[in-house]
Amino acid sequence: MLDKVAIVGVGTTGFRSTSPDVSFRELTYEAAVKAYADARVEPKDIDGFVATSEDFLEGYSIADEYSNDQLGAVHKPVSTVAGDFMQALAQGCMMIQSGFSRIVAVQALSKASNMLTQADLVNFALDPVYNRPLDVHADFIAGLEMNRYMYETGTTREACAQVVVKNRRNALTNPLAGHGAIVTVEDVLKAEVVSYPLTELDIAPTSDGAVVLVLASEDAAQALSDLPLWIRGIGWSSDTPTLESRDWGAAVYCQMAADMAYKQAGIRSPRSEIDFAEINDEYSYKELQHLEALRLFGPGEAGFLTESGATEITGEFPVNASGGSLGSGRLFEATGAQKILEVVLQLRGLKGTNQIEDVHVGLAQTWRGVPTTTGAVAVLSNE
Amino acid sequence: MEITTDVLKKTATPLSSKHLSQGKVFTASCKPNLVYAWDDGVAIGRYLKELKRGRIMAKRCRQCNRIMLPPRMFCERCWRITDEWVPVKDTGKVNTFAISHVDWAAGRIPKGQRYFTPAVIEIDGASKGMGILHLIDEVKPEKIFIGMPVKAVWRPEAERVGAITDIKYFRPIG
Amino acid sequence: MGRRRVAIVGAGMTKFVRRALETPKELAYEASKMALDSCELSLADIDCVTIGTAPDAFDGVHMNGEFLIDGSGAYRKPVMRNYVGGGTGVYAPIHGWFHVASGMFDTCLVVAEEKMSSCQPHPAGAFLTIFDHTTEQPLYPTLIWIFAMEMHRYMHTYGLTKKDIAPVAVKNKKNALDHPAAQIAEEITVEDVLNSEVLAHPVHRLDISPTSDGAVAVVLAAEHVARRITDKPVWIDGVGYALDTAYWCTRDLCYPEYLEVAARQAYEMAGIREPHKEIHIAEPYDPFTYKELHHMEGLMLCGKGEAPRLLADGVTQRDGNLPVCPSGGLLGVGNPIAAAGLMKVAEIFLQLRGEAGKRQVPGRPTTGVAQAWGDLMQVGTVMVMRR
Numbered sequence: 001m002l003d004k005v006a007i008v009g010v011g012t013t014g015f016r017s018t019s020p021d022v023s024f025r026e027l028t029y030e031a032a033v034k035a036y037a038d039a040r041v042e043p044k045d046i047d048g049f050v051a052t053s054e055d056f057l058e059g060y061s062i063a064d065e066y067s068n069d070q071l072g073a074v075h076k077p078v079s080t081v082a083g084d085f086m087q088a089l090a091q092g093c094m095m096i097q098s099g100f101s102r103i104v105a106v107q108a109l110s111k112a113s114n115m116l117t118q119a120d121l122v123n124f125a126l127d128p129v130y131n132r133p134l135d136v137h138a139d140f141i142a143g144l145e146m147n148r149y150m151y152e153t154g155t156t157r158e159a160c161a162q163v164v165v166k167n168r169r170n171a172l173t174n175p176l177a178g179h180g181a182i183v184t185v186e187d188v189l190k191a192e193v194v195s196y197p198l199t200e201l202d203i204a205p206t207s208d209g210a211v212v213l214v215l216a217s218e219d220a221a222q223a224l225s226d227l228p229l230w231i232r233g234i235g236w237s238s239d240t241p242t243l244e245s246r247d248w249g250a251a252v253y254c255q256m257a258a259d260m261a262y263k264q265a266g267i268r269s270p271r272s273e274i275d276f277a278e279i280n281d282e283y284s285y286k287e288l289q290h291l292e293a294l295r296l297f298g299p300g301e302a303g304f305l306t307e308s309g310a311t312e313i314t315g316e317f318p319v320n321a322s323g324g325s326l327g328s329g330r331l332f333e334a335t336g337a338q339k340i341l342e343v344v345l346q347l348r349g350l351k352g353t354n355q356i357e358d359v360h361v362g363l364a365q366t367w368r369g370v371p372t373t374t375g376a377v378a379v380l381s382n383e
Numbered sequence: 384m385e386i387t388t389d390v391l392k393k394t395a396t397p398l399s400s401k402h403l404s405q406g407k408v409f410t411a412s413c414k415p416n417l418v419y420a421w422d423d424g425v426a427i428g429r430y431l432k433e434l435k436r437g438r439i440m441a442k443r444c445r446q447c448n449r450i451m452l453p454p455r456m457f458c459e460r461c462w463r464i465t466d467e468w469v470p471v472k473d474t475g476k477v478n479t480f481a482i483s484h485v486d487w488a489a490g491r492i493p494k495g496q497r498y499f500t501p502a503v504i505e506i507d508g509a510s511k512g513m514g515i516l517h518l519i520d521e522v523k524p525e526k527i528f529i530g531m532p533v534k535a536v537w538r539p540e541a542e543r544v545g546a547i548t549d550i551k552y553f554r555p556i557g
Numbered sequence: 558m559g560r561r562r563v564a565i566v567g568a569g570m571t572k573f574v575r576r577a578l579e580t581p582k583e584l585a586y587e588a589s590k591m592a593l594d595s596c597e598l599s600l601a602d603i604d605c606v607t608i609g610t611a612p613d614a615f616d617g618v619h620m621n622g623e624f625l626i627d628g629s630g631a632y633r634k635p636v637m638r639n640y641v642g643g644g645t646g647v648y649a650p651i652h653g654w655f656h657v658a659s660g661m662f663d664t665c666l667v668v669a670e671e672k673m674s675s676c677q678p679h680p681a682g683a684f685l686t687i688f689d690h691t692t693e694q695p696l697y698p699t700l701i702w703i704f705a706m707e708m709h710r711y712m713h714t715y716g717l718t719k720k721d722i723a724p725v726a727v728k729n730k731k732n733a734l735d736h737p738a739a740q741i742a743e744e745i746t747v748e749d750v751l752n753s754e755v756l757a758h759p760v761h762r763l764d765i766s767p768t769s770d771g772a773v774a775v776v777l778a779a780e781h782v783a784r785r786i787t788d789k790p791v792w793i794d795g796v797g798y799a800l801d802t803a804y805w806c807t808r809d810l811c812y813p814e815y816l817e818v819a820a821r822q823a824y825e826m827a828g829i830r831e832p833h834k835e836i837h838i839a840e841p842y843d844p845f846t847y848k849e850l851h852h853m854e855g856l857m858l859c860g861k862g863e864a865p866r867l868l869a870d871g872v873t874q875r876d877g878n879l880p881v882c883p884s885g886g887l888l889g890v891g892n893p894i895a896a897a898g899l900m901k902v903a904e905i906f907l908q909l910r911g912e913a914g915k916r917q918v919p920g921r922p923t924t925g926v927a928q929a930w931g932d933l934m935q936v937g938t939v940m941v942m943r944r
Contacts, residue, residue: 002660003560023424026456043462054620055613059419061686062612062642065932068800069459075818078800079648082622082638091637091652097659099560100796116418124415125619128675129580132413238636241626256633372623374636384595385912386570386903388737394571394587395771396578408578412677413617419690427691451807453692459802479713479810481705482758487697489681499757501702503806514806516693524758529713548695 002264003097006221006228007380009039009214010344012337015328016178017113019208024058024111029070031210032107036072039214040224041103043072046214048101051080052088052108052333056121059114071107071212083236085211086336086366086376090234092215103224104215108334112206125371131243139203141243141370143195146285148248150197152299153292157197159303160284161188164201166312167281167320171327173353176342179205179327188284202284207329211337213344229347232361232379233267235260239373246373251286254293254365257377265379270295270363274379276317276346276356277363278339281324290365291319294377318356321346336366336376347382426456429468435545437537441471441509449510471508473535474556478503478514482524500524504533504553517547521554532557563657564783564790565650565942567596567776568903573740573891576674577770581616582628585670588772588896589630592666596776596786603776604662606631608638609649609669611894611931614683617675629668629774641798642687643844643931645669646773646898647938651796653777654940663779670772671893680768687933689803701765705757707810707934708847712759714811715862719759723750724868725846726763726888732875733885735915738900740891741767750846764846769891773899775906789910795829795941797822805933816855816930816937823926823939824857832857836941837922838908839879840901842930843886852928853881855937880918883908898929902940909944 011034013019013027022030036042051067060066064080071078077100081088085108092104115121122138149155165183172180183201191199221228237256240246258270267273277296281287288302296317297305305311311319322328322342331338343362345351360383367375384390402408423431426442430453433440442454446461450469458465480502484492492498503514519527520536533553543549569591571577571584579587585608593599608622608629618624622638629636639645639652646669653667673680684700711717724747733742745763753762783790799822801808801815808814820832829835841852850864858879859867867873873881884890884904887897905925907913929938 020422021425022456023422023427026424026426029457056417056619059417059421059686059690061614061683062640062932064641064800065687065935066689066803069455069802069804070457072459072462073800074459074802075799075815077798077819077822079639079641079652079798082620082640087637091639091655094655094659094661097560097661098655099658100655111422114419114421116420117416120416121619124413124417124617125623127624128413128617129411133411236635236637237633238623238626238631240632241623252633257635260635368620368623372620374623374626384567385914386568386591386737386907387914390591391570391572391737394579394591395574395584397572397574398576398578402578415617415619421690423691431691451804453689453804455804459804478806479706479710481702481709481760483699483702483705483756484754484758485681485699485701485756487682487685487699489679489699489701499702501696501698501706503706503810512807512809516696516698516806518696529709546695547692 004218005093005096005231006216007213007344008216008221008225008228009035010341011035011038012176012211012341013209014176015207015209015331015338017207024109025066025070028107028109028210031212032071035212035214041214046103046105048095048104049073049076049078050088050092050104050106051078052085053080054082054333057332058111071105084336084366084368084376085334086340086378087236089340090236093231093234096215096217102217102220106213106215108337109210110331110334111208112332113208122370138370139195139198142283143198145248146197149285149289152249154300155288155303158185159307160202161185162307163281163284163287164188164326167324167326170313170321170354171323174323177323177328178207179329180323198283204282204325204330207331209331209334211334211341227348229344229380229382232381233261233265234378236376251289251293253373253375254290257375258294261377261379267379274361274363275359276321277319278322278342279319279365280335280367281320281326282330282369287319294365313354313356321354321356339364339366340378343380347380424456426454430454431545434549435543439471439473439506441469443467443469452506452509452513452515471506475504475506475533477527477529477531477533478505479529480519480527498524500527517550518552520552531555560660561658562780563654563777563793565775565793565906566778566783566786566790567592568906569595570738570773570900570903571771572738573769573771573893575767575769581670581672582625584672584770584772585625585628585668588774589666589668592774592776598776600630602664603630603666604664605656606634606636606666606668607649607652607656608636609640609645609895610671611640611642611645612683615671615673615676615680625670630666641931641936641938643894644929644936644938645895647902647927647929647940648798649895649899650775650902650940651798651938654793654796657777657779663782665777666774667777668774669895669899671896672770673768673893674770701757701760703934704845705760708759710810711847711851717865719751720747721865722846722850723747725849726750728874729843729882729886729888732883733889736885736890739885739889740769742885742889760845766844766887766892769893771891771893771896773896773903775899775903791906791909792943793940794943795823795827798938801935803933805935812861813851813855813937815935816852817857819937819939820856823941827941829941833859836924836926838905838918838925839881840884840904840927841881842928843882843888844892849882852930856926856928875918883916883918901927905942909942
């Protein structure tokens with residue numbers, strides 16, 4: 001049995017398309033101040049820090065240099081995970097479970113508005129010899145995958161569009177989400193095609209924002225918090241990086257990460273044991289593909305169940321009540337942070353209009369985006 | 384297991400420049416197009432505006448009482464928002480320096496051209512040990528010493544753009 | 558000591574070369590495969606992988622950790638890339654230690670890779686974008702500048718001359734003659750160092766480690782598994798790391814305070830009270846000559862400003878009382894950033910097992926420390942190992 005780890009504090013700036021008033025370091029500072037206040041800790045109480053960052057996102061090489069001042073972490077153990085926030089969260093758990101730390105802060109941010117050449121950056125992540133010389137916009141990878149996923153599962157184009165309709169509508173009533181809108185299935189289908197079959201509206205816009213989470217060991221959590229949320233399971237995995245040999249239909253990384261998280265959490269029947277989920281939906285079809293990989297829905301089921309309303313806030317199994325990435329914006333390495341944050345707020349009963357009734361166990365799932373096959377899954381509960 | 388020369392024989396094959404120049408191995412090359420427009424934020428934003436006006440402004444934290452350069456929105460030690468802006472002088476002392484014969488991409492500086500003489504300069508009026516990185520000029524490199532008093536040489540007002548290079552360099556005084 | 562005791566059970570590496578034919582993935586493969594072979598494990602025995610590489614700019618691939626997944630044996634496994642700049646090589650096994658000590662996994666493959674030669678025209682160019690974009694980059698700084706300034710401050714504070722520091726290069730390059738992976742091992746004199754080209758006064762060409770391509774891997778296992786794999790496990794008994802402020806001009810560069818903080822964590826975990834007596838062999842990070850001395854002081858192996866005297870007295874020679882960088886260090890073996898740090902961990906592993914061949918230090922050492930350093934001269938990563 002692994003030692004228990006709790007989330008005792010969260011802080012965020014919210015997610016907006018720009019944040020011109022603050023630098024990227026100042027953006028994190030705001031989230032950290034809020035998270036520490038929420039957890040009733042000061043930096044001196046925290047004995048481990050994990051930052052999430054990948055080179056070039058903020059325009060830096062060795063981006064971890066600039067990770068600690070704004071967290072109050074000078075002369076503290078700070079390291080950086082070049083991955084999604086949820087991988088950093090897993091590291092935070094291991095720091096506590098190993099006995100190295102009692103209280104850990106985990107951070108991620110996006111300053112996407114400062115990146116003027118986002119498509120070039122994604123292209124720079126492709127294999128330099130095999131793929132990069134083709135010089136195509138990296139969204140083509142998502143188009144390839146969407147096509148194969150629809151082919152294998154019989155999922156319709158309209159069902160994918162319905163994800164966009166639902167998530168952007170949910171975002172309208174989520175004060176943290178900056179991309180709320182009323183759109184119709186027809187709007188999505190008739191929008192400009194980016195990489196067939198994806199249209200512009202199928203793709204999450206980008207956002208700026210920072211998130212800081214405070215984790216604690218079981219002892220520390222009980223001293224600090226009246227309502228600690230327990231990380232019952234966390235898993236992460238990667239499929240192959242090569243485009244030539246990957247499984248284009250199924251999100252294998254997500255299946256494997258889920259297996260790991262479910263095993264830790266003792267979950268055998270995910271659909272009946274989990275009340276709601278925040279899922280990576282950077283591209284519309286991804287929500288459906290991920291739901292099936294998570295075994296929350298059977299193969300080919302997610303699409304028509306979405307169309308029937310099962311994943312609405314009031315539905316049988318609410319998915320992305322926050323508005324997801326389509327409604328909150330793609331946050332690069334902080335994408336998983338938005339998912340975890342929203343699950344935490346739901347389990348605390350703080351979501352107002354978007355609150356789902358009677359929730360005890362929530363799932364957060366993320367993916368590192370094109371061109372990766374890396375993802376993570378976490379199961380949280382308030383009891 | 385001992386790691387011997389034999390064990391390592393086939394692990395990494397050294398290439399020389401001849402392999403490349405004679406086309407014995409192929410390479411793929413790419414120059415990434417990465418462009419950023421950084422939001423300078425609360426502290427550095429004001430710092431740059433003041434440089435354009437010909438002033439160096441620092442920020443004080445009332446808890447540790449440090450007057451900090453470059454100015455910060457928050458004090459990284461006390462972990463609180465900093466308090467007032469404090470004008471400091473445009474003079475200081477060399478904390479440490481180097482005489483660099485290479486440029487940023489490790490290229491050698493051509494004969495006859497001045498070597499770079501970067502220094503950490505502790506600015507007068509800021510707390511002890513508060514330095515900024517800048518260049519020293521108007522002095523032979525070998526004459527620079529740790530503790531040397533220096534003063535900023537500003538660009539003419541019309542040429543200033545709100546950048547650290549609004550100070551051309553620091554020169555010795557006294 | 559953590560929830561579970563963790564051992565290193567295997568190690569592998571490539572040669573370090575200026576420019577390798579092999580791709581980053583291929584280098585990672587060579588090192589990983591050798592590490593597995595060394596302890597007779599296969600990939601199926603590995604529960605998770607952690608990858609350490611420093612900046613993306615060297616390999617020339619954004620999200621380099623993703624790119625390296627298949628080469629590092631991480632296909633369809635939990636894998637994470639970690640980094641703390643130049644400190645990554647010793648942080649990577651600390652990261653692996655978390656994976657196993659936490660109880661989440663029984664085995665972990667730790668891979669560190671760097672192919673610096675891909676970055677053209679010179680890997681040094683990749684360092685421009687490590688500096689603050691408003692207050693520093695417009696001055697076109699290089700890493701050599703700031704190291705020269707740090708070295709200068711160190712010399713000034715303790716009244717040292719270049720001659721006091723140069724013997725580090727002589728010692729390490731000579732030690733490296735016995736290291737089969739070494740890139741620039743040679744027999745040189747103090748005069749050679751002082752007469753070599755000045756790159757940024759007070760730093761001369763022979764004060765600096767080269768740019769390199771290479772990879773190193775180690776295998777970690779929880780105690781109950783480690784004892785089944787080998788009868789010579791090397792235990793990771795202490796880990797520590799700390800990051801100083803990014804406002805590097807605000808620090809006194811004469812002493813690496815962040816390293817002392819990190820070392821104290823590692824020593825406390827390992828139950829070490831008097832490091833200079835209890836540690837028998839050390840691999841401090843030596844990308845520049847003065848850094849070996851700086852880091853010996855930060856590791857509290859001697860008092861502040863005292864390391865040059867130990868060097869002069871021969872204490873840090875391979876047959877001295879405290880062998881320092883018996884591998885040959887970065888100055889002799891080479892410096893593929895993250896891989897170089899992990900090479901140091903591998904060296905302590907081999908030395909404690911008595912498998913260092915011609916480099917073996919006398920006296921059957923039982924306790925060793927490896928350390929790396931990086932970012933804006935601001936991070937220290939420390940690992941204490943025992944047999």
